[in-house]
Amino acid sequence: MQKQTIYSALLFASFAAVGNALFAFGQKKSAIVDHPFIFVISSIVVCMVLFVGTCFLLPKPDVSSFVKGNLPWFLISGFGFYATSIGFYFLYSRHGASHYVIYAVLSIVATSIVVGVIVFKESFNVYHFLSVIAAIATVVLFTIGQAKSG
Numbered sequence: 001m002q003k004q005t006i007y008s009a010l011l012f013a014s015f016a017a018v019g020n021a022l023f024a025f026g027q028k029k030s031a032i033v034d035h036p037f038i039f040v041i042s043s044i045v046v047c048m049v050l051f052v053g054t055c056f057l058l059p060k061p062d063v064s065s066f067v068k069g070n071l072p073w074f075l076i077s078g079f080g081f082y083a084t085s086i087g088f089y090f091l092y093s094r095h096g097a098s099h100y101v102i103y104a105v106l107s108i109v110a111t112s113i114v115v116g117v118i119v120f121k122e123s124f125n126v127y128h129f130l131s132v133i134a135a136i137a138t139v140v141l142f143t144i145g146q147a148k149s150g
Contacts, residue, residue, distance in 0.1 A: 023043070024097045024100060027092045028093075028096065028097050036093075040085045040089060044085075087103070101139065101142050102139055105136060108135045109135075113132065
């Protein structure tokens with residue numbers, strides 16, 4: 001991977017990580033209710049307003065043919081976003097933001113290994129393998145830490 005590419009990847013990942021941290025902070029600070037969709041829907045409304053506002057700054061594609069050509073992927077991604085949001089709600093409201101480490105490692109396995117390596121045949125070398133092992137060790141150590149502190 002070229003230096004510029006890894007710096008770009010680090011920049012985008014950092015932006016997403018800050019966004020995720022803000023989402024976790026907001027969710028943890030909000031009142032807990034029996035209905036998890038209230039927080040998620042409210043957050044999505046704010047997100048949609050920001051997306052619509054940003055759309056005016058970008059090129060205008062042929063939306064109808066784009067939607068027609070990508071409908072199955074919208075449905076899959078929409079369900080994925082739904083599952084992620086509901087999972088986050090219960091994870092943060094019942095266990096706290098510190099338990100994000102469990103999600104992060106499971107996400108590494110599900111996204112990087114299953115989607116990236118197995119489905120899309122992306123490159124995977126010994127260093128990638130060692131990073132996944134280190135991530136799994138993180139969850140093991142976190143679990144031990146939780147047992148010792150509880």
